[in-house]
Amino acid sequence: MKCAFIYDVKRKNCKVYKKIKMIEEKLKQSFSEVLIYPSKSVEEFCLFFREQAKNFDYVIITGGDGTFNLMANEVARLEQKPIIGYIASGTVCDNMRKFRLTRNINKALDIITAQNSEPVDVLKVNDYYCTYAFAKGKFVKISYATHSILKRVIGKFAYYFSSMKELFTINRIKLEFKGEGIAEKKVYSLVLITNSNYVAGLKIRKKPSKDNFQLYLFEKSFLHVLRFFIFGDRVVKKSRRIRKYNLEELTVIAGKNKDHEWSNDGEKIIETDFTVTVEKACFKLLVPGNED
Numbered sequence: 001m002k003c004a005f006i007y008d009v010k011r012k013n014c015k016v017y018k019k020i021k022m023i024e025e026k027l028k029q030s031f032s033e034v035l036i037y038p039s040k041s042v043e044e045f046c047l048f049f050r051e052q053a054k055n056f057d058y059v060i061i062t063g064g065d066g067t068f069n070l071m072a073n074e075v076a077r078l079e080q081k082p083i084i085g086y087i088a089s090g091t092v093c094d095n096m097r098k099f100r101l102t103r104n105i106n107k108a109l110d111i112i113t114a115q116n117s118e119p120v121d122v123l124k125v126n127d128y129y130c131t132y133a134f135a136k137g138k139f140v141k142i143s144y145a146t147h148s149i150l151k152r153v154i155g156k157f158a159y160y161f162s163s164m165k166e167l168f169t170i171n172r173i174k175l176e177f178k179g180e181g182i183a184e185k186k187v188y189s190l191v192l193i194t195n196s197n198y199v200a201g202l203k204i205r206k207k208p209s210k211d212n213f214q215l216y217l218f219e220k221s222f223l224h225v226l227r228f229f230i231f232g233d234r235v236v237k238k239s240r241r242i243r244k245y246n247l248e249e250l251t252v253i254a255g256k257n258k259d260h261e262w263s264n265d266g267e268k269i270i271e272t273d274f275t276v277t278v279e280k281a282c283f284k285l286l287v288p289g290n291e292d
Contacts, residue, residue, distance in 0.1 A: 003031035003058040004082075006048055008067075009038035016062045016089050019105055023087075030113040031058065042070065049074035056082045058286075060112060064090015069131055069265035072122055075283045076129045085112040085286040092266075094132050097198040098208050099287050112286050119281035123195060123213055126274045130264050132208075133199050134276065137173050137190035138218070138225045140263045176253040177215070182245050185255075190218040190225050193250070193276055202229045211278060215245040250276040 005027060011017055020036060027034045035056070039045040049071065053059050059082040061071050068086065075081050087108040088096035095101075099120075102108050123130040176185040195213040197205045205214075216233070218225055219241045227235050228242060236244045254260060254272045262271050 001031045001058065002033040002035075002056045003027055003060065004035040004037055004048075004052070004056045005060040005062075006037040006039050006045065007062050008045075009040055011089075014062075014089050016087055016105060023105065023109065026109045026113065027060070030115070045070060046074055049078070053078060053082050054080040058083045058085055058112075058115075060085035060087065062087040062089050064088070064093055065095055065132070065265050066090070066267050068095045069129075069267060072120075072131050072282065073129045076122065076124075076279060081283050083115075083117050083284045083286060087112075092201040094196060094198045094201065095265075097201075097203075098132055098196045099285060101287070111288050114286075114289065116287060116289050117284040118287050120283055120285045121195060121210055122279045122282045123193065124277045124279045125264065126271065128264055128269060128271075129279065129282070130193075132194060132196035132265055133263070134193040134265075135191060135199075135263045136261070137188060138222050140190070173259070174255065174257050176255055177217070177250060178253070179215075179245070179247050179250040182215070182247070182250070184217075185253075186217075186219065188217055188219055189222060190216075192216040192218075195278070200229060204229065204232045209246075211280065212246055212248050213250075213276065213278060215247055215250060217243045217245075247276075248278055252276070 005023060007016060007020070016023070024034060024036050037048060039048065053075070061067060061084065067090065071084060075084065086095070086101055087105060088101055088103045093103070096103065101111065123134060125134055173188045173191060174186070175188065175191065177183070192199065193213060193215050195209040197203060197208045216228070216236070218228070224239055224241045233244060236242045252274050260270045260272050262269055
């Protein structure tokens with residue numbers, strides 16, 4: 001079995017960077033051939049998947065949710081897909097929580113070398129792929145607007161610092177939604193499309209979704225948004241300002257709305273009208289065995 005480990009060579013302060021030799025030695029105990037690939041840029045990372053990933057049975061990545069999203073967008077387009085392993089090393093890492101993974105390098109390697117994989121469903125938004133959350137509105141820009149240096153220095157507290165400024169902004173998003181069981185056009189403070197049980201490092205429901213996704217629509221006060229992320233989606237039943245839809249397909253129409261910025265797994269993209277579907281079993285991911 002051939003395995004490649006790809007990492008960001010510029011992240012010299014990252015724990016993973018400092019343990020490359022140990023990672024290589026551990027992988028060589030389980031795989032017949034191991035390639036250690038130091039990536040110098042996003043372009044080089046993507047190029048590896050387009051040109052070399054097909055030559056490997058397993059590809060191990062490390063990074064945060066942005067890196068995981070890049071991987072998914074590349075692997076989803078491959079005909080011959082390697083099985084993916086993940087050593088989480090980002091600031092929040094919602095995908096780590098969603099798939100019951102870990103930041104601990106030794107434990108992550110134990111999961112990888114056990115070679116227990118499961119198929120992963122992702123969301124397809126027009127030509128993009130999304131692994132856990134596609135969102136717009138209150139607190140959403142924090143994920144990509146917070147300076148990377150601040151995140152490296154104080155970690156996830158950088159997001160909390162940025163969120164304080166967001167408290168005093170007014171979000172008015174006018175959008176139209178069409179799908180099975182939904183047809184509405186109103187003004188919202190937050191729109192969240194997700195198949196995950198974790199968003200922004202907070203648990204919003206018991207388990208991630210399979211074969212479908214959830215649309216959460218928030219109206220007016222940011223207090224409803226705060227309550228949702230503190231107490232989870234059980235607050236939806238008690239609130240007239242939050243609505244939840246379980247969907248397999250959704251069409252979003254921007255109309256005259258001039259702000260076309262959306263967050264795709266915490267990364268900024270520009271989209272006007274789009275359709276969301278579920279890409280079932282998009283790729284396989286190495287995960288822990290059955291939960292206790």
